[in-house]
Amino acid sequence: MRVPRELHPVAWWVWAIGLAVVASITTNPILLGLLLGVATLVVLTCRGDQPWSRSFRLYVWIGVLTIVIRIVFRVLLGGDVPGHLLFDLPSIPLPAWAAGISLFGPFTREELVAAFYEGLRLATVLICIGAANALANPKRLMKSLPPALYEIGTTMVVAITIVPQLVDSARRVRAAQQLRGAERGRLGRLRGLRRILVPVLEDAFERALALAAGMDARGYGRAGPATRNQRRLTGALMLGGLCGICTGVYAVLDQTAPRLLAGPMLAAGCAAAVLGFVSAGRRVGRTRYRAARWAWPEYAVAASGLVAAVTCWIALADQPAMAHPGVIGLPSVTLAAVVGVLVGVLPVWVAPPPLTTANRRGAGPRADARLDPKPTERPTVRQKARTP
Amino acid sequence: MIELRRIGFSYSDGATPVLRDVDLSVEDGELMLLAGPTGVGKSTLLGVIAGLVPTFTGGTLTGDVLLDGSSIIDLPARERAQSIGFVGQNPGAWFVTDTVEEELAFGMEQLGVAPATMRRRVEETLDLLGIADLRDRDLRTLSGGQQQRVGIGAVLTTHPRLLVLDEPTSALDPTAAEDVLATLTRLVHDLGVAVVLAEHRLERVVPFADRMCVLGADPAAPGGVRVGEPADLLLTSPVAPPLVELGRAAGWNPLPLTVRDARRRARPLLDTLGPPPPREAPEQVNRVPAVVAERVGVVRDSAAVLTGVDLTLSPGTVTALMGRNGAGKSTLMWAIQGRLGASSGRLRVDGGDPHQARPDERRTRVGLVPQNPADLLYLESVREECAAADADAAHARGVPVEGECAALLERLVPDIDPSTHPRDLSEGQRLALAVAIVLTARPGILLLDEPTRGLDYTAKHALARMLRDLAAGADRPDAPARAVLVATHDVEFVAGVADAMLVLADGEIVSSGPVDQVIAESPAFAPQVSKVLGTGWLHVDEVTARLRDRLGGEGGTQ
Numbered sequence: 001m002r003v004p005r006e007l008h009p010v011a012w013w014v015w016a017i018g019l020a021v022v023a024s025i026t027t028n029p030i031l032l033g034l035l036l037g038v039a040t041l042v043v044l045t046c047r048g049d050q051p052w053s054r055s056f057r058l059y060v061w062i063g064v065l066t067i068v069i070r071i072v073f074r075v076l077l078g079g080d081v082p083g084h085l086l087f088d089l090p091s092i093p094l095p096a097w098a099a100g101i102s103l104f105g106p107f108t109r110e111e112l113v114a115a116f117y118e119g120l121r122l123a124t125v126l127i128c129i130g131a132a133n134a135l136a137n138p139k140r141l142m143k144s145l146p147p148a149l150y151e152i153g154t155t156m157v158v159a160i161t162i163v164p165q166l167v168d169s170a171r172r173v174r175a176a177q178q179l180r181g182a183e184r185g186r187l188g189r190l191r192g193l194r195r196i197l198v199p200v201l202e203d204a205f206e207r208a209l210a211l212a213a214g215m216d217a218r219g220y221g222r223a224g225p226a227t228r229n230q231r232r233l234t235g236a237l238m239l240g241g242l243c244g245i246c247t248g249v250y251a252v253l254d255q256t257a258p259r260l261l262a263g264p265m266l267a268a269g270c271a272a273a274v275l276g277f278v279s280a281g282r283r284v285g286r287t288r289y290r291a292a293r294w295a296w297p298e299y300a301v302a303a304s305g306l307v308a309a310v311t312c313w314i315a316l317a318d319q320p321a322m323a324h325p326g327v328i329g330l331p332s333v334t335l336a337a338v339v340g341v342l343v344g345v346l347p348v349w350v351a352p353p354p355l356t357t358a359n360r361r362g363a364g365p366r367a368d369a370r371l372d373p374k375p376t377e378r379p380t381v382r383q384k385a386r387t388p
Numbered sequence: 389m390i391e392l393r394r395i396g397f398s399y400s401d402g403a404t405p406v407l408r409d410v411d412l413s414v415e416d417g418e419l420m421l422l423a424g425p426t427g428v429g430k431s432t433l434l435g436v437i438a439g440l441v442p443t444f445t446g447g448t449l450t451g452d453v454l455l456d457g458s459s460i461i462d463l464p465a466r467e468r469a470q471s472i473g474f475v476g477q478n479p480g481a482w483f484v485t486d487t488v489e490e491e492l493a494f495g496m497e498q499l500g501v502a503p504a505t506m507r508r509r510v511e512e513t514l515d516l517l518g519i520a521d522l523r524d525r526d527l528r529t530l531s532g533g534q535q536q537r538v539g540i541g542a543v544l545t546t547h548p549r550l551l552v553l554d555e556p557t558s559a560l561d562p563t564a565a566e567d568v569l570a571t572l573t574r575l576v577h578d579l580g581v582a583v584v585l586a587e588h589r590l591e592r593v594v595p596f597a598d599r600m601c602v603l604g605a606d607p608a609a610p611g612g613v614r615v616g617e618p619a620d621l622l623l624t625s626p627v628a629p630p631l632v633e634l635g636r637a638a639g640w641n642p643l644p645l646t647v648r649d650a651r652r653r654a655r656p657l658l659d660t661l662g663p664p665p666p667r668e669a670p671e672q673v674n675r676v677p678a679v680v681a682e683r684v685g686v687v688r689d690s691a692a693v694l695t696g697v698d699l700t701l702s703p704g705t706v707t708a709l710m711g712r713n714g715a716g717k718s719t720l721m722w723a724i725q726g727r728l729g730a731s732s733g734r735l736r737v738d739g740g741d742p743h744q745a746r747p748d749e750r751r752t753r754v755g756l757v758p759q760n761p762a763d764l765l766y767l768e769s770v771r772e773e774c775a776a777a778d779a780d781a782a783h784a785r786g787v788p789v790e791g792e793c794a795a796l797l798e799r800l801v802p803d804i805d806p807s808t809h810p811r812d813l814s815e816g817q818r819l820a821l822a823v824a825i826v827l828t829a830r831p832g833i834l835l836l837d838e839p840t841r842g843l844d845y846t847a848k849h850a851l852a853r854m855l856r857d858l859a860a861g862a863d864r865p866d867a868p869a870r871a872v873l874v875a876t877h878d879v880e881f882v883a884g885v886a887d888a889m890l891v892l893a894d895g896e897i898v899s900s901g902p903v904d905q906v907i908a909e910s911p912a913f914a915p916q917v918s919k920v921l922g923t924g925w926l927h928v929d930e931v932t933a934r935l936r937d938r939l940g941g942e943g944g945t946q
Contacts, residue, residue: 139486158484164528175727176763178747179756180825181780195766202762202811207481213444214482218543219469219498285500289493290507 004353006048009136010144011298015042016132018305019344022312023124026323027117030333031312031341032124038344039124039131046347047134048354059130063123070119071112078105081114081327110327117327140292148280151221158211166204173199222285230279237276244269297350304346311340389416389582390437390472390550395451396611397432397441406432408611410451412601414550417580419572421593421618423627424603426814426844429611430586431477433603434552437584438474439465470499473548477555479539480527488530488538489514489523495546506545513541517571532713533564537571544575551575553585557592559841561712561877562912565592572596588844591629591880591916594618595646602626619643627845630880631916633928637935650920657921661934664924667904677702678833678871679724683733685895686716686723693719695895696733703832704869706859708882708903710913711892717875718759720892721835724873726750738832748784755831759838761822762810770797770813770821771806777828784829797824799863800854816847820854827858834858836874840881848878852885883907883915883926 016039023035040060047053078091089104138160142153177195215221248266251257315336316323325331391413398405406429414420422430435441442449443464453461460468473495476482485491492513496506514520517537522530530538536556543551556572557565573596575581587593594600600618602625604610614621619642622632631650635643638657644650679701686694693716701707709717722728723735726742727750735741738753745753758764767773774793782789797804801820810818819839827834836855840848855874861867876882882889882903889906891899891913899906907914908923917925925931 154484172758172760173763175722176758176760177766178727179725179751179758180764180777181751181783181829182747198766199763209444210476210478210481211484213440213465214476215484216443216465217438217440217469217474217476218484218495219466219546220484222466222469222498286497287500287503287506289490289497289503289510291503 002352004355006137006140006292006355007046007135007301007351008144008292008294008298009138009141011294011301012136013132013141014302015305015344015347016128016135018307018309019131020125020128021309022341022344023121023128025313025316027121028322028325028331028333028337029117029120030331031337032120034338034341035124035344036127038341039128041345042347042351043131043134046351046354049356050137052138053134053354056130056134059127059133062130063127066123066126067116067119070122071115074111074115075107076103078102078107081108081111083108083110083328085109086112113327117325143288144292146277146281147286148277150286154215154220162204162207165207166200169203170196170200173203234276234279237272237279241269241271241273241276244272297352300350301347304343304350308340308344311343312337315340389456390414391454392433392436393452393454395433395436395449395453397429397436397447397449399445399447401448405611406447407436408609410611410613412613412615414582414584416549416582417576418598419576419583419585419596421590421597421600422584422586422603423590423600423625424605425626425846426588426816426842428604430603431554433613434474434554434584434586437550438472438552439463439468440474466498469495469548470546471548472550472552473543473546474552475536475539475543475554475556478559479542480530480532480535482539483527483535483542486527487523488519488525488527491527491538491542492545495542499546501546509545509547513545516544516574517541518567531564533560533567536560536564536568540568540571544581548581550582550584553583555587555842556585558588559713559838559877561710562879563712565589565877569593569596588627588842589629589878589880590627591631594622594629594632618645629916630883630928631920634917634920634931637928637932647916647919650916654920660938661921661925661931662938664922665930665934667902675702675704675869678738679873680736681724681733682735684723684730684735685732686719686728687731688719688728692731693895694723697892697895697897699890699897699900701833701871701873703871704859704861705887706855706872706874706885707888707890708886709873709875709890709892710877710879710882713877715892716895717892718837721756721837721873721875724833724835725754725756751780751826751829751831752784753831754833754835755823755826755829756835757819757822757826757837757839759841761819761839764822764825765810765818768809769807770804770810773810773821773825774806774828777825781828781830789828793824793828796827796863797821800824801850814847815842816850819843819851823854823858827863831870832868833871834873836872838875838877840876840878848881849884852881855885879907879913879915882913883917884929889913 019035019039023032026032043056047056075089086107086109088106091105092103094101094103139157142156145153173196176199182192244265246269247261248263248269251259251261251265252263315334319334322331322333322337392410395407395410395412396405397407410433412420412433422433424430432441432445435445436449436453439460441447449461451461452459455468455471465474483491484494489510492510493506496509501509511520514523517540519534519537519541522534522538527535527538540551540553540556551572553572556568560568569592572583572585576583585593597618599615600621601613601615602621603613605614605621605625606612622628622643622645623636623641625632628636631645631647632643635650640650640653644653677700679699681697681699683696683698684694685692685696697720709720711717719728723730724737724742726737726745729743735743740753742750742754765773767776771794774791774797777793778789778791781792794806797820800823801817804813804817804821810821813821823834823836839851843851855872857863859870859872861869874885886903888901889899889903890897891906891910899909904918904923904926907918907926911919914923915926917928917931921931
């Protein structure tokens with residue numbers, strides 16, 4: 001029996017990025033549709049019941065919106081793909097300084113299909129990222145950052161926690177403000193906003209200060225045992241790495257730059273940056289409680305994403321007709337590409353069942369937003385009251 | 389172990405120093421209690437020990453702090469974390485992570501404790517504090533007492549030798565407070581941890597304290613402290629628990645510090661006192677109850693918070709509402725106010741259903757002061773707040789209203805500078821301002837949700853007087869008698885102010901009636917005077933009054 005637990009968030013991200021890579025190299029609607037099916041199936045079976053799990057639907061809507069916008073722009077800017085005419089809008093040529101673009105004009109079925117293919121590709125990439133967001137616990141992801149980035153990670157975790165607190169606080173203040181009169185007059189509504197905002201922000205500032213004091217009192221941000229020279233070395237490595245990466249990326253993109261600056265420089269920059277991280281991490285005197293470990297399901301999930309990406313890359317490399325099918329006939333696919341995409345569905349069987357309120361050990365009720373800052377306590381059988 | 393030498397602190401040059409020439413030393417395994425009126429510098433002193441003052445407050449600190457003989461005054465709080473654990477006033481605001489287990493590990497992660505050790509210590513701490521069943525709980529769903537214990541646990545895991553706590557029991561119901569204090573004594577006894585804690589509710593803590601440090605004891609030397617045995621210091625302390633006041637009134641020396649001590653010595657006093665004072669029920673003639681609830685149930689977020697509450701509130705009475713944290717006290721108040729509708733049963737306020745009324749109408753019927761009075765305030769000065777309240781009252785009544793709120797405030801708490809920013813008021817003053825604003829709409833019913841938090845004995849006496857006046861309608865010549873309902877955890881306060889008492893548990897009223905009867909039924913809610921002298925006596929004032937009668941103003945027995 002598979003024990004419910006949270007899969008390492010990095011595994012989910014590797015899987016999702018693998019699928020996104022597949023989506024980005026093709027506009028074949030069959031492959032993209034398969035990818036969407038795979039991602040949706042995995043999300044629906046493997047997500048838990050935490051707040052971030054519900055974000056998938058949002059990404060699906062963003063995907064739909066992307067396709068619609070893509071088509072609207074095609075209609076707006078007109079095109080010159082000949083074929084079956086769908087409708088003909090009067091063409092509005094723009095002046096010469098706008099590079100001779102003309103708005104509207106005839107719109108053909110082929111143009112619609114092309115716009116749909118492109119939009120679908122973008123939407124699929126977005127939905128793959130959305131799948132990772134829904135599946136991976138963002139807080140655990142922050143905690144998986146290398147030690148050198150520990151402090152940034154903690155800050156992000158705190159920032160994530162603040163949002164629900166603000167919501168609670170706003171709700172409480174809104175209720176309290178009903179206890180005195182409403183603002184009247186022309187600016188009443190505006191002032192009404194202010195009377196919610198002022199107490200909520202004051203509350204938030206006080207909380208932030210208290211949290212800072214609390215974190216400080218518990219040792220957050222302690223200086224490590226590093227010597228001055230070590231710190232200099234780390235700084236030099238980091239800076240050097242950054243410069244190397246920038247130069248390398250520039251040279252890769254600019255074909256006229258010397259080739260020595262491209263690949264080798266990028267590699268050297270990355271190496272220096274990694275060394276810098278290792279060096280910075282080494283001087284951090286922190287440890288991690290119950291660090292998320294990689295077991296075989298993590299490897300299997302990550303591998304399924306990677307295998308999908310590599311297989312499709314190879315299958316599509318010499319088949320431009322399959323990667324970017326024309327708009328006239330029906331698109332075709334090869335068995336290799338289909339199998340490649342379908343590998344991505346593996347997590348449905350290998351990922352452990354998600355943690356939910358029901359199967360969480362000894363879990364109490366979820367945070368229910370209450371008016372008062374004091375949260376509920378489930379009635380427990382208390383001992384008979386003691387007296388001193 | 390830790391030693392403060394000639395500590396001085398002031399917020400700005402030239403201002404009156406908050407602390408001056410404070411010398412204090414705490415030994416291993418000692419429980420030191422800091423006491424003193426509000427605003428006297430207790431939290432500041434704790435912050436100095438933990439290293440948070442002046443980093444987070446600003447101001448100038450002089451003197452020296454020694455840990456095992458070496459100066460640590462220049463070390464920031466984070467570098468002191470392994471030897472000094474600090475738990476702030478509201479541990480809920482201090483939580484960094486979101487589950488109990490991670491929170492316990494956070495401090496150790498910072499100190500670089502090995503993972504295996506962390507794992508072991510987390511388990512040990514969970515057991516030590518009795519919170520093992522909470523390990524996976526979301527921190528936001530914990531009750532006040534649980535939060536406090538998790539807060540203590542979160543600093544204990546780093547094995548500090550000194551634990552510094554700021555008002556650990558002030559927001560807790562009596563039973564939860566007992567739990568937390570029992571935990572602390574256990575740490576002192578079993579682990580030899582030294583504890584320094586500041587607390588307003590001395591009646592809870594004094595029996596556990598080894599030594600006491602009283603701030604603001606000497607009006608001639610502001611900012612100074614007196615350190616010594618609790619029994620000696622409490623003779624003259626400006627703040628004292630009711631037990632000590634009783635001892636002072638009866639002339640007992642040395643003062644009894646526990647109810648047991650006092651009980652043994654109370655026999656002769658009881659003979660002098662005679663039978664407890666008769667308690668006449670407040671006048672009920674011709675008074676229609678202001679609030680009537682019959683089997684009222686309230687559902688919130690699809691959970692039944694109240695299930696069948698019966699109660700009657702009459703004008704002219706102060707009723708106390710007690711019950712453990714999360715029992716539904718706030719929900720009941722909001723239901724009477726009308727924002728929450730009853731899902732079952734019948735609730736009538738002034739004869740009508742409050743949930744059906746418009747917000748304007750609700751305000752003129754019921755005034756509610758929420759748990760955090762600052763939620764009501766949003767303007768820059770007391771004057772503006774009062775003017776806004778007057779304007780609203782004028783709109784509701786259709787006649788111009790001027791200075792009513794300010795007059796009320798003056799009556800409740802005299803001499804507040806009207807240009808003060810509401811945030812700069814003391815807890816008690818801010819509460820009074822909120823009460824004044826709410827009362828400007830002239831409601832016949834006043835509800836207060838935990839108004840005693842953070843108030844010292846003087847402020848609580850003032851609040852009690854204020855509530856009695858408001859109930860009797862003595863604040864304005866034409867004021868009607870009002871029904872007052874006050875939710876609180878403070879049994880001593882209840883004994884001093886309330887006529888009737890309701891105990892709420894698990895969404896139902898489990899006990900109700902006149903205060904002395906309810907206390908006789910539930911010993912957990914008995915004030916100290918009742919514990920010593922029997923349930924007929926509730927408050928030290930009653931004892932002193934009787935003594936004065938019997939002894940012709942000489943005071944003191946024995």
